[in-house]
Every structure is written in structure tokens, then in C-alpha cells.
Amino acid sequence: MSMGYLVGESAPVVWRGPMVMKAIQQLLHEVDWGGLDILVLDLPPGTGDTQLTITQQVILDGSVIVTTPHTLATKDAVKGINMFKTVGVDILGLVQNMSLFHCPNCNHDTHVFGSNKRVEKLCQDHDIDFLGDIPLHPNIGDDGERGKPTVVSEPSSERASAFLHIARAICPKIGLEGAGCQNS
Structure with missing residues (x-):
């Protein structure tokens, strides 16, 4: 489910706080999610109404911080880390x-967004587990647009292995250590 399904493809989401809150309520409580083991909420970077509402409306097992190694991205990640710590949400790790x-x-391998040292330091400074790396690869985006994540479309690729490694690292942190998590 995505906000993208609720608004036109080219329509901007120009909503103030109350409209955002209503949309979050609908996504959380009016969507038939079926029998889920895990519900992943991909939140925009930042520490605004959306993130705060989620932390107040949902019992969260934890958060996973995702960042690129770029200086500005890691600064945003620190804000997210501090917000989750402030509201008492466990940080499961960083990707x-x-x-x-x-x-x-x-x-040739290229660190497009800079050295990984920034992310290593961020994890060390905030005592956060490093969960893994996702490479920059055009197929990841293409797979997503086709609705077939890389782990489905190219399950034996190195990219799929990176996602699976991260999922396996998260599973025990949220109490899913059984066989289903081993095959995730």
C-alpha cells in the first residue's frame, strides 16, 4: 500500500498536518493487511508529524535507519536516530x-556518495548495529517499478543477498528467529 495509490500519479501531496494524520489513520486502520508477520513502514526522512504520529499510533518493534554515506544524508539520519530515542522506539540498526x-x-568499484567511514562513525557514536550495505544498481529501481523486488526477480544475485542478509539480521531483533525468517 502506498500514498501513491491514493493520489494521482502526477498530483503533488500538498497536505497540512491534519490531512497527513487522516491518511496515516486510514493506512494503518482501514487497509485490510491480512495476516502479516511484519509490516514495514517506509517513512520519509525527517522528524515531523508523520513520524511522530506513527510512533504514537502503532506499537513498534523498532526502527531501522537507512542512509547513504553522503554527509547530508547522515545528518538527517542522526535526527531520526535522536527522535526515535526520544520517543522510546528501539533502533534495530542501520542500513x-x-x-x-x-x-x-x-x-571498478566507486563510492558514489563518499567513504563509508561516515556511516561507520555514526553507528559507533550512537551505539547502533550496522545491518548491511545495499549497492547502487539500476536493477533495484527497475525491479521495484515492475512490482517484483530484487529478491523475487533475481533471487540469486548479490543484490538479493544483500537484502536477505539485512532481513536475517533484523529477524532475531524482533522475535522472528524461526524457519520462516531463515528463508526470508
């Missing part, structure tokens, strides 16, 4: 997105 680009032509 570094778009950490590395492997050129298929020359086989």
Missing part, C-alpha cells in the same frame, strides 16, 4: 543504501 557502485564495464 547503508547506495553504498557502492560496481561498474559492469570496467569492474
Whole structure:
């Protein structure tokens, strides 16, 4: 489910707080989610009404911070970390997105958004587990647009392995250590 389904494809979501809160209420309480083991909420960066409402309306097992190694992104991540700590939500760990680009032509690895040292320091400074890296790869975005995540469309790829490694690292942190989590 996505806000993208609720508004036109090219329509901006120009909503003030009360409209955002109503949409969150609808997504949380009026969508038939069926029998879920896990519900992942992908929140925009920041510490505004949306994030605060989620922490107040939902019993959360924890949060996963996702950032690129870029300076501005890590600064936003710190704000999110501090917000979750302030409202008493456990931080399960941090994922570094778009950490590395492997050129298929020359086989050279490039840290497009800078050194991973910033993220390593962020984890160390805030005592957060590093969960893993997601590489920068065009197929990840393409797979998402097709509605077939990389772990489904290319399950034996290194990219899929990166996602599965992260999922397996999160499972025991939320009490899902059984066989289903091992195959996630």
C-alpha cells in the first residue's frame, strides 16, 4: 500500500498536518493487511508529524535507519536516530543504501556518495548495529517499478543477498528467529 495509490500519479501531496494524520489513520486502520508477520513502514526522512504520529499510533518493534554515506544524508539520519530515542522506539540498526557502485564495464568499484567511514562513525557514536550495505544498481529501481523486488526477480544475485542478509539480521531483533525468517 502506498500514498501513491491514493493520489494521482502526477498530483503533488500538498497536505497540512491534519490531512497527513487522516491518511496515516486510514493506512494503518482501514487497509485490510491480512495476516502479516511484519509490516514495514517506509517513512520519509525527517522528524515531523508523520513520524511522530506513527510512533504514537502503532506499537513498534523498532526502527531501522537507512542512509547513504553522503554527509547530508547522515545528518538527517542522526535526527531520526535522536527522535526515535526520544520517543522510546528501539533502533534495530542501520542500513547503508547506495553504498557502492560496481561498474559492469570496467569492474571498478566507486563510492558514489563518499567513504563509508561516515556511516561507520555514526553507528559507533550512537551505539547502533550496522545491518548491511545495499549497492547502487539500476536493477533495484527497475525491479521495484515492475512490482517484483530484487529478491523475487533475481533471487540469486548479490543484490538479493544483500537484502536477505539485512532481513536475517533484523529477524532475531524482533522475535522472528524461526524457519520462516531463515528463508526470508
